[in-house]
Amino acid sequence: MTEQHTATRALTTREVVKPTPADLMEDTGTGLDFGTRPDRLPGHLTPTDRFFIRNHAPTPRLDPTAWTLRIEGGGVRVPVSYTYDDLWSRFPMISVVRTLECAGNRRALFAEEVGARFEGTQWGRGAVGTAEWTGVRLRDLLEPAGITSRACEIMPESLDAVRARRPMPLAKALADDTLLAVAMNGEILPPDHGFPARIVVSGWLGAASIKWVGRIEVSERPLHVPWNTRDYVLIGPGHPPEGTPITGVPVSALVELPWPGRLRPGPQIVRGRAFAGERPVVAVDYRIDHDPWRPAVLTTPGTAGAWARWQFHWNPRPGDHVIRVRASDDQGRSQPDSSPWNALGYCQNAVLAHPVMVG
Structure with missing residues (x-):
């Protein structure tokens, strides 16, 4: 069992901020993870009050006036820092409609399919949702730092208790629709969904869209962390012994x-x-x-x-x-x-x- 799963399964209390009533959301029993009821989706966008929550640790309460985002590492020429006000005043904002899905979605149904129990959050069908995300293109934030010619990976890091982090290739970080989001469905990001700022990585597993971002590392070498070596990897036939890190999700x-x-x-x-x-x-x-x-x-x-x-x-x-x-x-x-x-x-x-x- 991975460290993240051990920590999740040991929780017996609810550690999120927004209400998660049973008529809107499904309780997975971890205290951290709540799915959207599929029969409670009224429109194309998932309402924020019922958008699924996937946490590796309790939702942090962060003060935007004290928050900073640091961009640093061997892959930049000059480390830079931004305040919350900088995000709103110094950069163009864009909005995109994107779906986020946890790679473990339908794990409980997978277990029924193969007749075996898997460790991890026992998701039904509700670990998926679509929102309008508004924020700054990640490439616009990276540009002032001066990306080196050898830079190959970008890794956002969370300010939650376990410092969740997951690298992505430079090309994905520079894509038009990879954002540092500050708003969701036309409102300021709620705490459970990453306030004050979160990454949105289009088309990839939800774990890549790191919430509560406080640091972004730019590296000239591949990065290996628990979230791409022990968790969120495919281990089994057709994969190397160390597993294949999950990127995009299947149809x-x-x-x-x-x-x-x-x-x-x-x-x-x-x-x-x-x-x-x-x-x-x-x-x-x-x-x-x-x-x-x-x-x-x-x-x-x-x-x-x-x-x-x-x-x-x-x-x-x-x-x-x-x-x-x-x-x-x-x-x-x-x-x-x-x-x-x-x-x-x-x-x-x-x-x-x-x-x-x-x-």
Whole structure:
């Protein structure tokens, strides 16, 4: 068991700030991690009050007047520091709509799929959400420091109790949509979502979007930390003994019904979301029981880094049914019938058999 998982599982008290009522969010039992109920998603964006929380330590309470961001390391010519006011007054702001998903999303369903229990947060389907993030492009903050010609990795570091951190390649850090965000859905970042500032890394696993950032290291060599060597790596067949660090997340789909679902008989619309990480979703198909696969309708266009919405009409008869949904991205990758096994239960993306009782 990793150090992060040991610390998480040892907690018995709730250590987040915002309310997490059961009618909006799913309690994983760690005191730190709360998922969004899929049947409580009213629009394209996930409301902030029900956006999932994934913490490695209790939510820190930080004073923006005392906060600074340091950019330093062997990969810069001159270390620089910024205050919270600097972010608002010295740099252009942009807004992007991006989906964040924990690599461990659906871990509990993965365990059911393979008949074994995985360590780590026992997520259902709720460790995914989409928001409008507003902030400064990370490259604009890095530029005054003078990136050296040999710089290869950028590593944001959190101000939480465990100093969560995860490196990314320089090219990803300099991308147009890699941000240091200060606002979420048009409001100042809430404490649980990274106030005063957090990284948003488009299309990558949620662990790369470090919250409560206080330091960014620029390195001329690859960086190895627990978050890319012991956690958030794929260990198993097809991977080296030390594991493969997870970057982008695989294509998957979500039905906006409880598990199991309950519906009335008669004509109705079944809705959901599909996400493919760095790639856009271009198609979603559905299957009822043993019927043939049919195309669902995409009601919002798939874009790189953000989920697409889909729906289909159904006139169910009373009784027990199973809905299966399969999403595909623009590279022709679709959800498999079974998830590739890995020791830590990451990246479950097999087609789910969603039970639904109609009566």
